[in-house]
Amino acid sequence: MLTRFLxxxxxxxxxxxxxxxxxxxxAVPVMALAAPPDSPWHLSTHTVALLGKYLCFALLAVAxxxxxxxxxxxxxxxxxxxxxxxxxxxxxxxxQIGPRGVYGHPVLPDFMVFLNWQELPWxxxxxxxxxxxxxxxxxxxxxxxxxxxxxxxxxRVTGVYLSxxxxxxxxALMLAFFRNDMGFGGNNGLTDFKTILGFDIQAPxxxxxxxxxxxxxxxxxxxxxxxxxxxxxxxxLVAVRDAESRVRFLGYETERYKLFAWTLSACMAGVAGALxxxxxxIINPSEFSAASSIEAVxxxxxxxxxxxxxxxxxxxxxxxxxSYFTAALPELWLFALGGLFVLVTLFLPKGLLGLAAQxxxxxxxxxxxxxxxxxxxxx
Amino acid sequence: xxxxxxxxxxxxxxxxxxxFRALNSLSLIxxxxxxxxxxxxxxxxxxxxxxxxxxxxxxxxxxxxFEGGTDLTALREAGIANLGIGRKFQxxxxxxxxxxxxxxxxxxxxxxxxxKTLTYSATRDDRARIEEILDITGLSPKRDRQAGSLxxxxxxxLEIGMLLAQDPKLLLVDEPVAGMTDAxxxxxARLLKDIAGKHSVIVVEHDMAFVRELGxxxxxxxxxxxxxxGSLDAVSANQQVVDVYLGR
Ligand SMILES: Nc1ncnc2c1ncn2[C@@H]1O[C@H](COP(=O)(O)OP(=O)(O)OP(=O)(O)O)[C@@H](O)[C@H]1O
Ligand SMILES: [Mg+2]
Numbered sequence: 133m134l135t136r137f138l139x140x141x142x143x144x145x146x147x148x149x150x151x152x153x154x155x156x157x158x159a160v161p162v163m164a165l166a167a168p169p170d171s172p173w174h175l176s177t178h179t180v181a182l183l184g185k186y187l188c189f190a191l192l193a194v195a196x197x198x199x200x201x202x203x204x205x206x207x208x209x210x211x212x213x214x215x216x217x218x219x220x221x222x223x224x225x226x227x228q229i230g231p232r233g234v235y236g237h238p239v240l241p242d243f244m245v246f247l248n249w250q251e252l253p254w255x256x257x258x259x260x261x262x263x264x265x266x267x268x269x270x271x272x273x274x275x276x277x278x279x280x281x282x283x284x285x286x287x288r289v290t291g292v293y294l295s296x297x298x299x300x301x302x303x304a305l306m307l308a309f310f311r312n313d314m315g316f317g318g319n320n321g322l323t324d325f326k327t328i329l330g331f332d333i334q335a336p337x338x339x340x341x342x343x344x345x346x347x348x349x350x351x352x353x354x355x356x357x358x359x360x361x362x363x364x365x366x367x368x369l370v371a372v373r374d375a376e377s378r379v380r381f382l383g384y385e386t387e388r389y390k391l392f393a394w395t396l397s398a399c400m401a402g403v404a405g406a407l408x409x410x411x412x413x414i415i416n417p418s419e420f421s422a423a424s425s426i427e428a429v430x431x432x433x434x435x436x437x438x439x440x441x442x443x444x445x446x447x448x449x450x451x452x453x454x455s456y457f458t459a460a461l462p463e464l465w466l467f468a469l470g471g472l473f474v475l476v477t478l479f480l481p482k483g484l485l486g487l488a489a490q491x492x493x494x495x496x497x498x499x500x501x502x503x504x505x506x507x508x509x510x511x
Numbered sequence: 512x513x514x515x516x517x518x519x520x521x522x523x524x525x526x527x528x529x530x531f532r533a534l535n536s537l538s539l540i541x542x543x544x545x546x547x548x549x550x551x552x553x554x555x556x557x558x559x560x561x562x563x564x565x566x567x568x569x570x571x572x573x574x575x576x577f578e579g580g581t582d583l584t585a586l587r588e589a590g591i592a593n594l595g596i597g598r599k600f601q602x603x604x605x606x607x608x609x610x611x612x613x614x615x616x617x618x619x620x621x622x623x624x625x626x627k628t629l630t631y632s633a634t635r636d637d638r639a640r641i642e643e644i645l646d647i648t649g650l651s652p653k654r655d656r657q658a659g660s661l662x663x664x665x666x667x668x669l670e671i672g673m674l675l676a677q678d679p680k681l682l683l684v685d686e687p688v689a690g691m692t693d694a695x696x697x698x699x700a701r702l703l704k705d706i707a708g709k710h711s712v713i714v715v716e717h718d719m720a721f722v723r724e725l726g727x728x729x730x731x732x733x734x735x736x737x738x739x740x741g742s743l744d745a746v747s748a749n750q751q752v753v754d755v756y757l758g759r
Contacts (some may be wrong), residue, residue: 365628367613371606378604380563382677383592383623392625401709 141359144442151174152352157347161340165203177339180405182455184343184411185449190381191350191404193431195397198357199309200297202366203393204373206291209298210401211424212305213273215415217402220272222322222415223256224265226325231325242324243317252338253315262329268397269406276428277398285394285399292377299422306420319418328410332346339411353400357440360396369393436483445484516577518543518681518711519564524573525735526559529609533559534570535735541681546707548722548743551732552756557715558601560732561683565598566591568720577681593623597679601686601715603666610652611669614658615641618673641676647702648672663690665755671702681713688721700724719743721755 141152160180175183189283192214199205225239235245239252258264280301282504283292312318331338360366371379372386379386409415418424435446450472457465480487514520519541526534534556542546549557549709562568564575567587575583583591592598606614619637622628633641645651648668649721653661658669665685674682684703688696704714707727718724721745722729729746731739733755746752 137630362628363629364616365625367609367617368625368628370608371617374606375604377567377588378600378606379617380588381567381598382673383589385587385589385623388625395607421560432526480602 137363138355141355142361143358143362144438145352145439146222146358149354149441149444152422153347153351155345160343164336164340164343174369177334177336180336180339180343181411184339184347186451187346187350188408189351189428189451190444190447191346191407192401192428193356193435194350194353194440195325195400196402196428197432197437197440197443198360198400199393199397200432201440201443202361202369202373203390205390205394206295206426207298207397208295208422208429209300209302210269210397210428212298212302212420213277213398213401214375214405214408214424214428214438214508215302215305215417215419216273216276217405218409218415218419219316219322219402219405220259220265220268220402221315221406221409222325223259225259225266225325225328225410226261226322227256228328229324232326233324241317241322243312243320244315256315266406269402273398273405274395275404277395281391299425301425302420302425303422305490306417306465309417309420317416319417321414321415322409325410326414333410342407342411346411349403353403354440354444356396357400360393361440365389365392372417390467427469430469430476432483434472434476434480435484436485439483439485442483442485443448449478449484514576516543517579518545519713520574520576521560521564522574524560524563524570524575526556526563526568531533532648533543534563534573537573537732537736538707539737542712544678544708544711546703546714546725546727547713547725549713549730549732550717550719550722550724550729550746550756551584551738553643555732556735557732558685559735561598561685561713561715564683565596589623592677592679595680597674597681598683598685599667599670599674599685599687601604601689603663604659605669605672605673607624607657607660609658611645611658611661612641612654614669615672615676617646618676618717620676620678630650644672644675647675655715664692664695667691667699668705671699672735675706678710682706682710684712684714686716687714688716688718696721696723 140286156249160183164175164177164180177221192210195212196444197206200375229241231238233242233245235242237245240249284297289297310315310319316322320452325333327333328338330343361369368379368384368389372389376386429448431450432443433446434450435444436442453468454465476483517540517587519539521537524534525532526551537556538559549560549612551557559568564583566583566586567568570584577583577594577596581594604617606617609617616637619641621631621637621712645654648671648673650665650669653665658666661669667690671687674684680722687703688699691699698716704725706712714725729743730737731746738755739752741748747757
């Protein structure tokens with residue numbers, strides 16, 4: 133049954149993407165570790181981390197596309213799930229520091245010693261175990277999304293109102309995480325990590341290992357999302373997006389479907405955040421900012437909403453542009469991003485993938501169910 | 512007749528929108544296997560009646576029972592649909608981004624829970640049933656077309672096909688022949704009569720030729736309540752009905 137499920141989900145786009153990821157998983161380690169540093173083929177650890185970061189964002193974009201592109205839930209708070217996954221990983225990395233902190237306390241992270249705390253808050257227990265942290269990476273965003281979705285979907289909040297409360301959710305979390313007494317390091321967040329699973333987090337080998345882990349996570353997340361949208365459940369999701377009340381009259385509890393996709397998406401975002409933190413070396417409350425969530429929406433829109441592959445493409449391209457711009461013309465980046473969003477919304481409603489399909493003289497067929505035609509409403 | 516023997520039992524159902532009474536103490540009984548035509552002027556409350564039966568609108572007062580015992584006013588849309596009440600909307604609503612086939616597959620009687628649909632694959636029987644419905648509705652050549660690209664009449668047929676796929680005990684059909692040619696109208700009448708043998712059907716329609724074709728008991732709604740009930744000939748002879756509806 134699982135094979136059939138997989139076969140159904142793996143179309144041509146998925147094949148291309150998985151092939152590219154497979155190449156990256158081999159080429160990047162070779163270029164980073166085997167190529168001599170003076171060779172033009174050599175990749176610095178900095179570049180490896182940067183590529184890893186792009187792929188984390190790509191996974192976040194896939195998660196967002198699952199709910200926005202296929203269920204029509206425009207989440208303006210997906211960075212919250214990403215950041216929660218990141219914090220769970222960050223807490224593990226803090227506990228890994230152990231007595232090697234500046235203050236040399238055997239258990240307490242530096243910021244707690246600095247705040248004169250005497251013992252570890254209860255919610256920090258267990259994070260010295262990797263398996264526990266890994267579980268929390270998925271469970272914390274998942275449970276929060278489930279609870280949020282349970283109330284929001286049951287009260288039939290939709291459209292702009294739903295978007296606004298997702299934004300409120302991430303904003304509230306940001307304010308909470310900024311507070312020192314919350315026990316998450318306040319506005320400095322969690323940083324100065326030393327080791328992960330006992331490996332030196334700065335070592336090129338560890339960086340490469342984290343990169344490969346990210347490739348694997350993205351491949352798995354993409355495959356899962358691809359299989360979900362290809363299943364009958366995926367067809368129900370698209371039907372909910374286009375005419376929710378009609379779906380109810382067919383006997384589907386649409387709330388459950390939305391809740392399923394929403395929670396799955398949040399878990400995927402959490403994994404993305406968890407892989408992001410060891411590669412960038414820090415997690416702080418700014419990850420919860422409204423802008424982070426909105427940027428993710430732009431990646432998906434640029435790549436092509438409702439295509440999954442477009443989400444990956446958009447995330448990588450926009451972030452590549454961001455790296456370039458913030459180095460060359462930092463003050464222009466926000467204008468470029470805003471302009472890009474306006475241009476895509478006006479001229480490329482189906483994103484780059486839609487454009488590619490148009491150039492080839494046909495729309496994406498079958499599974500590539502892009503945004504619904506304008507003017508069509510539910511009942 | 513007691514409520515227990517009925518398929519659908521409405522008693523004293525009222526609905527107001529901002530003080531305007533769309534349904535005014537409406538009472539109606541449908542027996543198992545019965546087909547009923549509902550006629551009445553625009554705004555009489557015909558669609559609103561279907562809305563309260565299917566859970567789209569909650570009645571302010573009144574009783575709605577299905578199969579003698581189940582209180583429909585306590586249930587939500589999906590729950591009511593799963594009891595076996597299917598509906599075709601006045602404005603045809605199909606899933607435009609899905610193919611004709613997928614529309615039918617979504618409607619097809621099958622477990623409705625997410626984990627069941629996640630692992631669903633059409634059985635041989637399911638496919639045969641969809642093929643059969645494609646034949647009945649004449650949509651076989653268009654099975655792989657996006658539903659959004661169908662003509663208005665074809666969408667009507669697809670929606671009727673989806674009702675068949677759902678296989679409900681009670682079908683509520685709102686203006687099924689609006690926008691159809693005479694030939695199509697006749698075909699639709701035949702199809703509905705076919706269905707009526709195994710299911711109960713409530714049809715709302717303005718097209719009198721079509722209602723005559725059905726040849727079933729007619730209920731005339733006016734200002735949210737029943738004005739007359741009987742054969743089409745009997746209600747056509749009713750002076751009040753002529754005044755408010757047929758004569759205009
Ligand atoms: N959701 C609503 N809000 C406000 N008024 C409504 C609503 N639904 C229906 N109405 C009003 O209730 C009255 C009955 O409407 P309904 O659609 O049931 O009529 P109908 O008999 O189906 O008419 P038609 O033959 O035109 O389809 C109309 O005056 C309509 O404007
Ligand atoms: Mg009506």
